[in-house]
Amino acid sequence: MKRSIILVLDSFGIGATEDAVDFGDVGSNTLGHIAERCARGEADNGERSGPLHLPNLTKLGLGKACEESSGTFPAGLDAGAEITGAYGHAKELSSGKDTPSGHWEIAGVPVLFDWGYFTEHSNSFPKALLDRIVERANLPGYLGDCHASGTQVLDDLGEEHMKTGKPIFYTSADSVFQIACHEETYGLDNLLELCQIVREELEEYNIGRVIARPFIGPGKGQFERTGNRRDLSVEPPSATVLQKLVDEKNGEVVSIGKISDIYAGCGITKKVKATGIPALFDATLAEIKQAGDNTIVFTNFVDFDSAYGHRRDVAGYAAALEYFDKRLPEILELLAEDDVLILTADHGCDPTWEGTDHTREHIPVLVTGPKIKAGSLGRRETFADIGQSLAEYFGTSDMDYGKSFL
Numbered sequence: 316m317k318r319s320i321i322l323v324l325d326s327f328g329i330g331a332t333e334d335a336v337d338f339g340d341v342g343s344n345t346l347g348h349i350a351e352r353c354a355r356g357e358a359d360n361g362e363r364s365g366p367l368h369l370p371n372l373t374k375l376g377l378g379k380a381c382e383e384s385s386g387t388f389p390a391g392l393d394a395g396a397e398i399t400g401a402y403g404h405a406k407e408l409s410s411g412k413d414t415p416s417g418h419w420e421i422a423g424v425p426v427l428f429d430w431g432y433f434t435e436h437s438n439s440f441p442k443a444l445l446d447r448i449v450e451r452a453n454l455p456g457y458l459g460d461c462h463a464s465g466t467q468v469l470d471d472l473g474e475e476h477m478k479t480g481k482p483i484f485y486t487s488a489d490s491v492f493q494i495a496c497h498e499e500t501y502g503l504d505n506l507l508e509l510c511q512i513v514r515e516e517l518e519e520y521n522i523g524r525v526i527a528r529p530f531i532g533p534g535k536g537q538f539e540r541t542g543n544r545r546d547l548s549v550e551p552p553s554a555t556v557l558q559k560l561v562d563e564k565n566g567e568v569v570s571i572g573k574i575s576d577i578y579a580g581c582g583i584t585k586k587v588k589a590t591g592i593p594a595l596f597d598a599t600l601a602e603i604k605q606a607g608d609n610t611i612v613f614t615n616f617v618d619f620d621s622a623y624g625h626r627r628d629v630a631g632y633a634a635a636l637e638y639f640d641k642r643l644p645e646i647l648e649l650l651a652e653d654d655v656l657i658l659t660a661d662h663g664c665d666p667t668w669e670g671t672d673h674t675r676e677h678i679p680v681l682v683t684g685p686k687i688k689a690g691s692l693g694r695r696e697t698f699a700d701i702g703q704s705l706a707e708y709f710g711t712s713d714m715d716y717g718k719s720f721l
């Protein structure tokens with residue numbers, strides 16, 4: 316029985332890539348810097364304290380993969396632990412350091428074209444585009460129109476939005492058009508409808524995603540984003556290994572969390588929604604228990620990125636990693652004879668880095684299962700090595716990019 320479980324710890328980079336210089340990210344290291352802060356006692360919060368404690372991920376080779384990526388073994392992890400998995404680190408071929416690029420490349424389809432970006436920090440969106448959106452969606456106007464952190468922008472403009480009914484438009488270094496609206500005063504359906512209009516109007520701008528950012532709360536300082544976020548992505552430029560498994564092998568691909576949104580539903584046969592790392596973890600366990608032959612169970616743990624990486628919350632990121640690590644054996648126990656478990660990431664988001672954007676980093680490629688030989692997979696030239704390995708494992712046609720490590 317062939318099954319693969321892919322767990323993406325969104326933004327969990329393990330050291331800057333050679334081309335990080337093009338992104339202003341030389342020296343970034345999401346894991347390395349979190350571990351350093353923890354070891355110095357600078358990442359204590361109510362939930363955790365002291366050196367970073369990730370014994371299960373360390374056994375799978377996380378520390379060694381980070382060392383091979385960056386030259387430094389992460390502070391506080393056990394350098395002498397016996398390694399039971401195959402571990403490596405991978406470079407990104409795609410032009411951007413964003414979520415769709417990272418995920419598509421993992422599935423064997425790197426993004427070799429350039430996305431469109433809204434590079435101006437204020438008045439970010441073209442006037443002609445905004446005019447069309449206002450007209451089509453019959454809006455009283457809009458707020459924002461700038462680069463922003465999605466939580467800060469709620470404090471700055473949330474109350475005005477509630478008063479005026481004008482949606483908040485913002486973007487970032489990513490190829491995104493983000494729209495924040497109050498779930499109760501503006502309404503979730505209205506927001507999703509607006510996002511659909513914006514998605515259509517962006518056709519000529521080559522923008523990767525429109526993101527609906529619903530929030531709740533009575534006023535400044537009390538706003539919270541809800542689990543009803545939706546990502547409206549364009550479709551991957553060619554068939555991913557997910558699509559090939561479905562089309563060529565009549566296989567199943569189970570999306571947990573925002574995976575389906577990121578692939579615009581392409582190659583997904585079942586969608587499971589869950590919010591927050593504990594619920595995503597529970598859903599993953601439940602789906603592994605049910606999964607049959609020729610199945611991929613694919614989970615994105617977005618909170619590492621959205622709740623901790625972008626928020627530059629080192630202690631929060633560390634606590635979330637420790638939670639994940641503690642529960643990892645529950646998944647390992649479910650692995651059947653031929654199963655292949657892959658733990659990886661889609662880009663970095665170093666919480667010690669300046670600004671609030673992603674960082675161009677190697678991703679970890681941790682592979683385990685009863686038949687997987689322990690040891691180093693070294694530096695992989697592209698995230699697509701994962702997709703190519705899955706193509707080989709499931710016996711689909713080859714991907715155009717990547718080299719199998721199986």
Ligand SMILES: O=P(O)(O)O[C@H]1O[C@H](CO)[C@@H](O)[C@H]1O
Pocket residue numbers: 414463464465466486487488489491493526621625671
């Ligand atoms: O600051 P928030 O709203 O979390 O936005 C972040 O989330 C978006 C998608 O990953 C990125 O473009 C980044 O701007």
Ligand SMILES: [Mn+2]
Pocket residue numbers: 325326413414620661662
């Ligand atoms: Mn991401």
Ligand SMILES: [Mn+2]
Pocket residue numbers: 414620621625664673
């Ligand atoms: Mn992000």
